[in-house]
Amino acid sequence: MTKRISSDATLKALKPRDKEYLIPDKKIEGLNIRVRPTGTMTWTFRFQMGRKHEKISMGRYLQSNSKAGMTLDQARKEAGRYRSWLENNKNPKVELARERREQEEAKTFNDAFVSFDEKRLSKQLRGEQSRIIYNRDIKPHIGGIKLADLSIYDLNKVFDAKVDKDGKRMAGAIGVCHKIINQVINHALALNMLDTHPAPQLKAKDVGGGSKVTKRNLSFAELKILLTSLNEWRTDPANIRLIRFLLGCGQRISAVLEMRWSELDFDEGIWLLPASSEDRHTKSQESRKVPLSDYLLELLTEQRKSVPSKWSLVWPQLMDDKVQEPAAVRALIKRNLPADFERFSPHDLRRTFISRCSEIGLDIVAIEKTVGHQLPGMLRVYNHHDYLEEQLSVLQAWGNKLQSLTVENVIPLSRSLPF
Template sequence: MTQWTKAELARRKDGGSESMRAIEKDILPVLGEVALVDLKRAMVVDVLDKVVERGARVMANHLFSDLRQFFNYAVARDWVEAHPLAGLTKEKIGGREKARERYLSEEEIIELKQRLPAANLLHTTELAIWIMLSTCCRVGELSQSRWEHLDLDQGSWFIPGSNTKNAKDHNVFLSDFAKAQFLALKTLTGDSAWCLPARDDQGHVCLKSITKQIKDRVRDEPLSNRTKATGALLLSGGAWTPHDLRRTGATMMGELGVIGEVIERCLNHVEQNKLKRIYQRHELKAEQRDAWRRLGDRLALLLAAEGQENVVVGRFAKRA
């Protein structure tokens, strides 16, 4: 497995660290001493079934994908004669993974503001929530951001490809609302190179920190040695994650009249149509700037609307 790790996993964006963490946790303790040629399908599937039994279906599917790639690598080098997972699909392991559709209604955004004081979050995390919502960025992109990549005078945020999911550079035009959140954050962490520094300031905050803080506050039962503010951020529409904020921002843009192509650019999605990707190079920067402005203005209005009757708050309809 070491050779496969160096040849294949090392080429992944995270160097394969997440995959190896899961393999070391669930696979190696059970099968690590079994010779490769002695591995049978039932042995591997049994381990994956136990991951499913503890409720980690998505993790089981990720492990299945990694193991299938490993055995393809092994078969190609004659380490084994047959692929023990040949013919199996994710549907037969963890089941088909449904795309999340959760987003926050405008009422829930106001509710979120009302609930935050009791959640006992780090103030930097509170600001991160509003930044993610108003910029539609991913939590990892914000967690790894540096102050040198922000121009708060011009209202722009450069996210290098090394921090994005698709390895493509991304420019965010900051609305007045988003800029205000970053300015508030800078008063707290401006002495660091990182917008969200680790406690020792030797790097950025852990990529899972914000997600864990929020998850702890939307779960039903508290975990030992974790916050007692269980349920403090559980909204009327149910549990939510940082990535749902990105979906919420994009949905709001659509409700505010922004066309789909512009929203896709704001999300830094790659055009799926190859011909369009090759020949349509117009970046729609002005349209993106306007989209973020509309989103920021609406959020500012909503968060100032508490107790006011002259602001109409509506639930978003699901888009086809």
């Protein structure tokens, strides 16, 4: 009599042979365990539709830990579904394919985002920012909508919600949302979670998105007003030092806000700015040295006194050793600027650094190296000089200029004054 599976003990007693063999289940007709010469054991369901014999592979049984694979009870329950379909003259293979198709069609936009996050976003340098924007601005509107039902009408709900207090569309925010939505949809298309893009021709500018490249930079007259009024700002002194430092170093705000004390060498006057990583968004593929002028060293020395010695960040949040958001610095500037002073962003201070250093005749190559820009054309290929001394000269001259602008009663001498 052919041996049949009666219990889990039967399965655990099976041994591999020179050739693959099948043992049928005692309870469910068509259910078998397949044992390979390697010892691998797989549940299969064999059935006949008309004259055609077919087979469905169901899952593995693990002798060492049966609960980790498909157990006997689970296999019998699944095979029982297949027998029910057969009794109703339905092909189990066809019905399984239909189930899978319905499950895929039932996936929501949020399911697609979770997959995108796991496989791609988590590996991007600024993935956390996109994740925050998705959860705040996109998920509430379309996260629960089935991918198969997603339409341009649904997408517009996201874009229409991005308006300021005056009802004006926020171009930058819309542009970012449009980018994230497109990335998720393209990911879903690549994995066959979605058949077609609901709005393949839709551009960010069509829904009020897109950001304009600003040319805002502060003139020397504006710098004097700013620098002489900083002490009157309603904020902690550390934030005033931060504004001065941003203006004095010319680096990106993300690099400054994420600066660690461990990156600073006060004796050598060097800031070792690391390459971009998951927690350091410097936009540089390699680490680089940034010389520190007397102006910058004085600010850092003062800042060191106000930050707890155990904290790692140079410009942390006021009550916690966590990175400040650039948005908080933008809000600080907006809140304290005089009404007749044209608004500027932290990045405009970087543009100001480059523009005003050029205006006072400092070496343009040294300026570009100071801010971390790549040299143009063949200079990038052949010129590997680090320009450290030249960078220090730029930063020292710029710091002296800022220091002179900080003094309210400094009046430039006119060449026409009589002796």
